[in-house]
Amino acid sequence: MVEPSVADSAQQRPGRKRCDRSRLSILSAAWELVSELGYAGLSVEGIAARAGTGKQTIYRWWPSKADVLVDALTAKAGFHATADLHIVLEDRGSYADDLRAFLRASLRLARDPVMAGVLRTLMAQAQIDPSFGARFRDGFLQARREAVRVLVDRARDRGDLPTGQTSDTAATVVFGVVWYEILAVGEAKPHRDEDLVDDLVALLAAPRHEPH
Amino acid sequence: MVEPSVADSAQQRPGRKRCDRSRLSILSAAWELVSELGYAGLSVEGIAARAGTGKQTIYRWWPSKADVLVDALTAKAGFHATADLHIVLEDRGSYADDLRAFLRASLRLARDPVMAGVLRTLMAQAQIDPSFGARFRDGFLQARREAVRVLVDRARDRGDLPTGQTSDTAATVVFGVVWYEILAVGEAKPHRDEDLVDDLVALLAAPRHEPH
Amino acid sequence: MVEPSVADSAQQRPGRKRCDRSRLSILSAAWELVSELGYAGLSVEGIAARAGTGKQTIYRWWPSKADVLVDALTAKAGFHATADLHIVLEDRGSYADDLRAFLRASLRLARDPVMAGVLRTLMAQAQIDPSFGARFRDGFLQARREAVRVLVDRARDRGDLPTGQTSDTAATVVFGVVWYEILAVGEAKPHRDEDLVDDLVALLAAPRHEPH
């Protein structure tokens, strides 16, 4: 995703090709370290040591350690996270049900300790390192908003979108709540997520009286 | 706010008292540095140098530099921010108007570059340093949620609270959106905040059809 | 010995008198710390904490922590070390025997781990802190040289002093060797001290051919 345009069209440059073995071991090492040592304790030095590579190899291919983590996340997500999200984007027949499925899947990710730890780290780095922040917002976060836009467009076509609701507002509410739960809530109480999903679906998908 | 209960009531311990001059110069220095050098570039070393104090004096009274910043924020806020928030908490006659005033004031803070920078830094540190994270959540963030609880209680008493809405859900939506704007949006487009406030007020304060 | 002239004649100054209890506990604490933690690990902070006194009380009465240690040493020595040295200064009948007794006693002290540790510390501090160095040389070290002068004077009176030997040279050789053993030798081999004493007595007390 963040992968820069190293290979313009054909890889026709001379010299040794990029070693895929070290690329993968760097991504694994980054993921392992953030899983084990948590939100802090992630360093380029540490990743290189764990991966058995030189630091330069990391700096050569990624602008910052946070970008490594984004790649590691999407590499993992290739197996379960976005796969789930794709399922979630299946048409459930109504805006309310679409929204419910999307919110459930999102909050489930937010409650997974490892995944939440990574997302926390990425959002934190995005604040601290402005250059990564721009990449993270324009790449990762914007891509997620698109998913909500799909749901809203579908609802509009279907005709069950509450009057006046835009996909922008819907996405801001949905991701605002999900990120707030990741960043600002320690651990969830038993039924919190179910209640929260119900309340949000009620807010966003229920027909409203027109303000006269 | 974070200030621990070092001296219960009477300061009856022997030894030199805490020097208020250095306490204030530390808070000022922290605020200045974060204003000037931005979200990064804040170091205990730098604060101490600017404040003309020893590093130990900082470590003696605050668990981390983020706690210094929280204190600096609330100290500044004593002059304008919470003062504004108090105004905002005045009864405007209806839940919709209360909410609108609260959201406007919150988003105005979120768009202030210095204030947003500080809040970004604090939230980032809360993710990186788990111990500060707990203090930040239980102290700062929780206190803000109370403000929304006041508005919701008032609406319930008044009778214009939409059926089934809890203060918990309202607070999560409101702060979710505000923090998402701070953390995930680069800079706002011209009318975004007005539109966002209108949409949120419509969502949260508009009467809804009962789900039959 | 280093004890400054706190009490000029009569202790007739106003105010609370010097607390002898804290003076003694400071000396004990200094001695204990240097015995336990060895040549390093002696700090004013540590002495004060161990003694249960304020740091100021130490700074009030001693110019440096090394001076505390000198006092602690002479306080201890009041019980055994100088007592021994006094015995050593008894007339043994010949310069050789006087010298042998003195050297034996001195090297025995030099091999006592605690005593050697203290002496090492003092000599080290005398190099690092020029002001203490002056006090240490003029007070402690000079006083020891006097002991050798007594032996040499006695030998001259007796008539068995080798021709041309001065007390200055004798003292420099004797203390040079003893201090070198303290400072520059790790631990002594079994018979080293006996051999060294024999050799030195032979050098200093044996009659010599006149260089013709």
Added chain:
Amino acid sequence: MVEPSVADSAQQRPGRKRCDRSRLSILSAAWELVSELGYAGLSVEGIAARAGTGKQTIYRWWPSKADVLVDALTAKAGFHATADLHIVLEDRGSYADDLRAFLRASLRLARDPVMAGVLRTLMAQAQIDPSFGARFRDGFLQARREAVRVLVDRARDRGDLPTGQTSDTAATVVFGVVWYEILAVGEAKPHRDEDLVDDLVALLAAPRHEPH
């Protein structure tokens, strides 16, 4: 001299090689600082700043700042000190003359303010830091004793060594006196060194009556 055997013979380890430029500038900086600010006022921080290197580069190659100073001393001594000592070790024809030359050169060094300051510092650190003490004794001090052993061996071969004198005793007396002069004497009086040399030569090199 202290330089450990990091790379036995061939430097076949991977990675960037040690930068000789920074090694030399560190030694120079250490020597300059100890010359200017005297026996105290030498800090790793200061050396690094003056040398224009990072502190880590110092800690990477030397166990302590005293070891840096030993290297700086022997590096300087490559130009004058040991050069002199080599001259001194030339055969002067008799034990007395060899000894006289050695003592004169040694005491001349001991009276050089900068050199004496450095030696004082090293001996002090050897007392305070046991680990450096061991290195200093086994490396620096032991090497100097060898020089005396050479003189004594030569005298024995020549046949003018006083009966019963060992190189061990001779070295202890010589270095005992020289170090005592460095450590325990403030500044020398005019003719002291000449007298001292004469007296020591007389003691160590004069033929003696056999005892009994």
Added chain:
DNA sequence: CGGTAACCGAGACGGTACGTCGTGTCTTTTG
């Protein structure tokens, strides 16, 4: 088939900041 170019591991380098320790001074309370 022998350059030449880019890769890789390892690790030294100049830096910045960390959090701790000790110094010597000062201020406050207690006896």
Added chain:
DNA sequence: CAAAAGACACGACGTACCGTCTCGGTTACCG
């Protein structure tokens, strides 16, 4: 007014990472 307690400015400690820079060695293309 001395002594305890302890806050204070200061300076250095030794460590952890940062991002850059050699190194020697390994592919791969290209002429």
